[in-house]
Amino acid sequence: MAATPAYALIATDLDGTLLRGDDTVSDRSLAALARVARAGARHLVVTGRPAPRVRPLLANLGCTGLAVCGQGAQVYDAGTGRLLWSVRLDRELAETALGKIEAEVGQVYAAVDQDGVDGLTLIEPGYRMPHPTLPAVRVGRRDDLWCAPISKVLLRHAGLSDDELAAVARAVVGSLATVTMSGPGTVELQPSGVTKATGLALGAERLGIAAEEALAFGDMPNDIPMFDWAGHGVAMANAHPELKTAADEITLSNEDDGVAVVLERLFPTD
Numbered sequence: 643m644a645a646t647p648a649y650a651l652i653a654t655d656l657d658g659t660l661l662r663g664d665d666t667v668s669d670r671s672l673a674a675l676a677r678v679a680r681a682g683a684r685h686l687v688v689t690g691r692p693a694p695r696v697r698p699l700l701a702n703l704g705c706t707g708l709a710v711c712g713q714g715a716q717v718y719d720a721g722t723g724r725l726l727w728s729v730r731l732d733r734e735l736a737e738t739a740l741g742k743i744e745a746e747v748g749q750v751y752a753a754v755d756q757d758g759v760d761g762l763t764l765i766e767p768g769y770r771m772p773h774p775t776l777p778a779v780r781v782g783r784r785d786d787l788w789c790a791p792i793s794k795v796l797l798r799h800a801g802l803s804d805d806e807l808a809a810v811a812r813a814v815v816g817s818l819a820t821v822t823m824s825g826p827g828t829v830e831l832q833p834s835g836v837t838k839a840t841g842l843a844l845g846a847e848r849l850g851i852a853a854e855e856a857l858a859f860g861d862m863p864n865d866i867p868m869f870d871w872a873g874h875g876v877a878m879a880n881a882h883p884e885l886k887t888a889a890d891e892i893t894l895s896n897e898d899d900g901v902a903v904v905l906e907r908l909f910p911t912d
Contacts, residue, residue, distance in 0.1 A: 647681040648908040649857040651849065653710075653842055653868060656689040656699065657773070657825050658861035658896050659878055665773075667703060674902035675703070677909040686710060686845050688838050688858070688868060690824040692755040692793055693718040693725060695763070695776055708848060712755060712793045713822055713832045713864060714841030717848070723759060727844055729833045730757050733788040735818045736795050739831055742814040743797070747807070753778065753796040754787045761793070769798060772827035795819075795831040804829055808863075822864040823882075830864075839867035857908070859893075859901050860885060876904055 652675075654660045660667055675685050687703070688710040689696060696711050696718065706721040717727040736754075744750055751769035756762050763778040764787050765771065771778050781787060787795075799807045808829045811821040819831040838860075846856060858865070858872035861881040866888045869875030877889035878900045886892055893900035 647678075647683040649873065650683050650855040651846055651851045651857070652678050652683060652685045652905065653688045653856055653858040653872060654685065654901060655838075655860040655862070655865055655868075656687060656691060656696075658880060659859050660687075660896070660901050661699070662897055665699070668899055668902070670899045671902045672703070674899075674905035674909070677911065678905060681909050683909070684849055684851065686842070686849075688714075688842050688845075690822070690828070690830065690838075690864060691776075692716065692761060692763070693759050694761055695755075697723075697759075708845045710838065710841035710845050712841075713820075713824065713830060714836050714838045714867075715793045715832055717841055717844050718759070725759055726848070728757055728793065729836050730791045731794055731819060731831065731833045733792060736792065736831060737788070739811075739815045739818045740795070740797075742818075743807075743811050746810050746814055747799060747802060749800070750807070751798045751800075752784065752787060754792040755794050755796070757791040757793045761790070764789075769796075770827070772798075772825060793832070797829045797831065798827055824862050824864040837867035838864060839871040842868055842871060857904075859904070861896065876900075 690713045693711040700720045709718045715729045753765040753769045765778045766784045808823040822830045854873040856872040857874045858868045859876045861878040863884045869888050875889045876891045877886045879895040893904050
């Protein structure tokens with residue numbers, strides 16, 4: 643009789659975790675995920691990227707099931723190409739939050755991810771995308787960012803570090819939105835109360851898997867709620883210090899196949 647898998651659900655962040663710097667997944671990581679599937683466990687991508695920016699990556703991974711996108715604001719079904727669940731960030735609240743932040747630190751530069759499976763990423767003048775490979779549409783002025791429903795706002799500041807900007811944003815935004823830091827140059831506002839953990843919990847519920855059966859991998863502070871929810875949290879060697887403190891285990895970096903190293907240990911070959 644086959645051994646019961648150590649974990650029934652493997653939740654992986656993408657950028658800085660499963661993906662290498664060139665947006666590819668190594669052959670070793672793909673082989674490790676294949677082990678997971680053969681053992682009967684499920685793999686769930688949990689990413690800050692919105693669904694439209696995730697679809698090509700899911701295809702490359704051979705994923706036809708669920709994915710948690712947009713920092714937990716979206717649960718996407720890759721098999722049907724539909725959003726099963728999504729939460730929008732109220733645009734008036736987003737504008738108010740931006741105003742409060744700028745009252746403290748001066749001008750920030752903003753972008754938005756529109757809601758929906760075909761939503762665009764819009765960037766205002768002065769905003770520079772942290773991932774040059776991700777498609778974005780530049781608009782003429784900030785008001786143009788609010789032309790359609792959005793799932794989140796992305797922020798940058800010319801002089802403050804990500805940690806400094808996130809700290810100020812959390813202090814002044816309050817209950818208007820959830821503030822996260824998901825990568826270099828990526829401080830975000832998302833719907834209040836929404837985190838990767840809320841999206842992961844919804845995805846796991848649909849799969850009939852409990853929190854203690856979940857193993858989560860990540861690299862940034864936005865992964866902390868996911869680590870708090872899951873039975874075991876693994877931070878990458880390249881992870882932010884805050885996440886390493888919250889982790890149960892630290893593996894190698896994303897460039898050194900850190901996800902695969904752990905999965906090979908937990909899901910040995912027959």
